[in-house]
Amino acid sequence: MIRIAPAVDEPRHWLMGSAFYAQRDPLKWIPRWAEKYGDVYTIGSPIGSAMVVASPELARQVLADRYAHYIEKGRSYAVLRILMGNGLVTSSGEFWRGQRKLTQPAFHRRRLDAIFAMMVRRSRAMAERLSKADQALDIAPVFSQLTLEIISEAMFSTDVESEASKVGGYIHILNETALRMLRQPWRFFMPRRFPTPFTKTEFNARASMDAIVHNIIERRRKGGEDHDDLLSMFLSACDEETGKGMSNEQLRDEVMTMFVAGHETTANAMCWLLHLVATHPEIEAKLMAEIDAAGDALDTGSLAAFPYTRQVVEESLRMFPTIWSVGRRCVKEDELGGYHVRPGTTLLIPIFHFHWGEKWWSEPRKFDPDRFLPDRKPSPEIYFPFGAGPRTCIGNQFALQELVIMTVCFLKQLRLRPVEGFPVEPDALITLRPKWGMKLKPEPRW
Numbered sequence: 380m381i382r383i384a385p386a387v388d389e390p391r392h393w394l395m396g397s398a399f400y401a402q403r404d405p406l407k408w409i410p411r412w413a414e415k416y417g418d419v420y421t422i423g424s425p426i427g428s429a430m431v432v433a434s435p436e437l438a439r440q441v442l443a444d445r446y447a448h449y450i451e452k453g454r455s456y457a458v459l460r461i462l463m464g465n466g467l468v469t470s471s472g473e474f475w476r477g478q479r480k481l482t483q484p485a486f487h488r489r490r491l492d493a494i495f496a497m498m499v500r501r502s503r504a505m506a507e508r509l510s511k512a513d514q515a516l517d518i519a520p521v522f523s524q525l526t527l528e529i530i531s532e533a534m535f536s537t538d539v540e541s542e543a544s545k546v547g548g549y550i551h552i553l554n555e556t557a558l559r560m561l562r563q564p565w566r567f568f569m570p571r572r573f574p575t576p577f578t579k580t581e582f583n584a585r586a587s588m589d590a591i592v593h594n595i596i597e598r599r600r601k602g603g604e605d606h607d608d609l610l611s612m613f614l615s616a617c618d619e620e621t622g623k624g625m626s627n628e629q630l631r632d633e634v635m636t637m638f639v640a641g642h643e644t645t646a647n648a649m650c651w652l653l654h655l656v657a658t659h660p661e662i663e664a665k666l667m668a669e670i671d672a673a674g675d676a677l678d679t680g681s682l683a684a685f686p687y688t689r690q691v692v693e694e695s696l697r698m699f700p701t702i703w704s705v706g707r708r709c710v711k712e713d714e715l716g717g718y719h720v721r722p723g724t725t726l727l728i729p730i731f732h733f734h735w736g737e738k739w740w741s742e743p744r745k746f747d748p749d750r751f752l753p754d755r756k757p758s759p760e761i762y763f764p765f766g767a768g769p770r771t772c773i774g775n776q777f778a779l780q781e782l783v784i785m786t787v788c789f790l791k792q793l794r795l796r797p798v799e800g801f802p803v804e805p806d807a808l809i810t811l812r813p814k815w816g817m818k819l820k821p822e823p824r825w
């Protein structure tokens with residue numbers, strides 16, 4: 380018999396229902412409710428409800444096996460549309476499929492090899508700057524800046540030192556706007572054109588950002604030469620059947636998508652990784668020994684010399700999956716674990732829950748990179764920091780390459796020490812970021 384999924388009945392906010400608690404502290408409540416209500420349950424609020432899918436098998440059903448029933452993104456992606464427009468992350472259906480086909484070649488191995496040296500150069504320069512700091516500092520803005528530099532140069536290559544260098548500031552403003560909308564959802568109900576200092580700053584940032592991106596696109600279209608970067612790939616991509624490429628509007632949305640999806644995620648992942656390494660001296664020692672043994676060479680051919688570094692990256696993405704959940708909307712009636720799913724239902728897949736559950740891992744809160752030894756790799760059902768199914772992260776290899784390079788370059792030059800008494804707490808907003816920043820004390824190694 381098909382049943383209706385149980386609804387969370389406590390705790391409940393008098394106005395906003397259980398969704399109030401889910402939004403305030405999802406990392407605490409989602410696992411607790413899974414224990415009480417089981418693999419599928421509903422959280423509610425006066426403005427809508429969401430079905431939480433808390434079993435790995437059922438999560439796979441939604442993301443991969445029965446993908447056709449869940450092709451739309453969840454309601455929470457509305458906030459991302461502010462930043463990305465209708466790009467790869469936020470679009471759906473046939474339109475998304477076409478865009479994925481057009482953008483995929485930009486992430487082939489050959490293209491990643493081509494930007495390897497740039498990632499090394501930028502990471503070494505930032506590590507050098509950090510090694511000169513004479514006191515503890517918040518490394519979150521440092522990595523935000525570095526990952527933005529990397530994605531900007533990967534996207535715009537030579538143009539990056541001119542207008543595109545201003546992009547960072549605007550992306551930061553738009554990111555903060557999106558976060559504020561998440562923290563204060565009532566803003567969704569305000570007319571977007573209503574003039575407040577908040578909307579004015581957002582519109583100005585967006586207009587300036589659009590002007591820069593459109594300018595670069597225009598120049599590239601006129602010039603016609605290949606700059607061997609992501610933008611050139613996007614400009615030359617065309618549909619095999621129709622021969623049509625992307626419009627300027629679509630290019631703008633894809634550029635913004637790559638900027639947003641490709642910098643916060645890796646910047647936060649680096650903060651968590653360095654925090655974990657700093658607080659586990661025996662793992663730090665093993666990691667540094669591997670890095671030192673490899674000498675100064677760091678190119679595509681030498682990546683194989685860093686297997687332990689790669690394990691550290693994978694384990695820190697388990698401990699702190701920077702995309703902590705993904706959302707979908709049901710478009711075709713389905714059944715999940717014996718429960719009825721109506722079209723229009725919003726579903727939440729809490730990736731962190733599968734990475735942390737005692738049902739699936741021994742000592743899940745222990746930082747243990749050996750979980751990722753080649754003969755012990757965890758099943759993709761319980762470990763999927765880059766998502767699963769057709770909508771899996773297009774930038775996963777880009778991100779893994781970048782994280783390994785940044786780890787090697789920083790730990791080659793410096794050791795980062797924890798700061799006693801500094802609170803380290805994850806904040807599950809769009810990404811899982813350190814709530815109070817990540818203060819560490821850099822010490823040059825040589």
Ligand code: HEM
Pocket residue numbers: 467468479530636637640641642644645648700701702705706764765766767769770771772773774775777778
């Ligand atoms: C540690 C770093 C990263 C993590 C943890 C991460 C995680 C994810 C996850 C979980 C998804 C799936 C979202 C969903 O199913 O709704 C996703 C999608 C996506 N990511 Fe990443 N990502 C990272 C880095 C990057 C980078 C560096 C780029 C680009 C340069 C990127 C671009 C994208 C795009 C465009 C999508 C949408 C793909 C599609 O729907 O076809 N990501 N990412």
